[in-house]
Amino acid sequence: MSVSDHSFVRIHTDGSCLGNPGPGGWAVRMECKGEVRFLSGGFARTTNNRMEIYAALMALGALTRPCRVELHTDSRYLCDAVEKRWLANWRRRNWKKADGKPVLNQDLWERLLPLLETHQVRFYWVEAHVGHEENEAVDRLARSEAAGTNLPRDEGFQ
Numbered sequence: 526m527s528v529s530d531h532s533f534v535r536i537h538t539d540g541s542c543l544g545n546p547g548p549g550g551w552a553v554r555m556e557c558k559g560e561v562r563f564l565s566g567g568f569a570r571t572t573n574n575r576m577e578i579y580a581a582l583m584a585l586g587a588l589t590r591p592c593r594v595e596l597h598t599d600s601r602y603l604c605d606a607v608e609k610r611w612l613a614n615w616r617r618r619n620w621k622k623a624d625g626k627p628v629l630n631q632d633l634w635e636r637l638l639p640l641l642e643t644h645q646v647r648f649y650w651v652e653a654h655v656g657h658e659e660n661e662a663v664d665r666l667a668r669s670e671a672a673g674t675n676l677p678r679d680e681g682f683q
Contacts, residue, residue, distance in 0.1 A: 532592050533592070534556065534588065534592045534593070535557075535594075536596045537596075537662070538577070538580035538581050538597070538598050538603075539551070539552050539580060539600075539666075540578070540579065540667055541576060541670070542571060547671075548567065549570075549571035549576040550669065550670025551577075551583065552663040552665075552670065553583055557592075563662075564587060565666045565669075567670035567673055569676040570678070570682060574602050574603075574630060575633060577603045578603055578634065584596065585640035585646065588644060596648050597649045597659065597660065598648065598649070598650060599650070599652065599653035599664075601650060607641065608648050615631075616638065620634075
């Protein structure tokens with residue numbers, strides 16, 4: 526999506542996994558200046574949390590210039606990691622959680638960080654499966670991707 530400097534973009538993301546771990550899918554709905562675009566994909570074996578992060582990563586990575594972004598997700602994990610500054614603390618502690626254990630999905634968080642620094646992103650949590658039109662749309666698309674055939678390997682998933 527090509528946008529001018531500091532354009533406002535509303536994004537809805539979702540991740541899905543058929544089994545956890547299992548085949549997974551991710552989906553994005555991007556809206557800017559009345560134009561709507563969908564992105565989606567999937568992996569043969571992954572986790573739901575990875576797909577939630579991956580959807581945000583793909584959405585922000587698709588922006589060609591710095592933007593103001595409103596990102597809606599039904600993932601508390603993703604939303605809280607950014608909005609409650611867990612992500613900044615994990616990085617500061619060399620990718621260790623407060624209990625000293627390694628942070629899961631470090632590979633994706635490390636890819637997401639520069640995008641969060643490029644764009645002015647505000648995360649909003651939305652409740653899943655309650656009829657929120659945009660969230661339901663990305664949920665359907667992510668589930669469809671997870672059910673696909675010939676899905677690639679998620680290289681970051683052990």
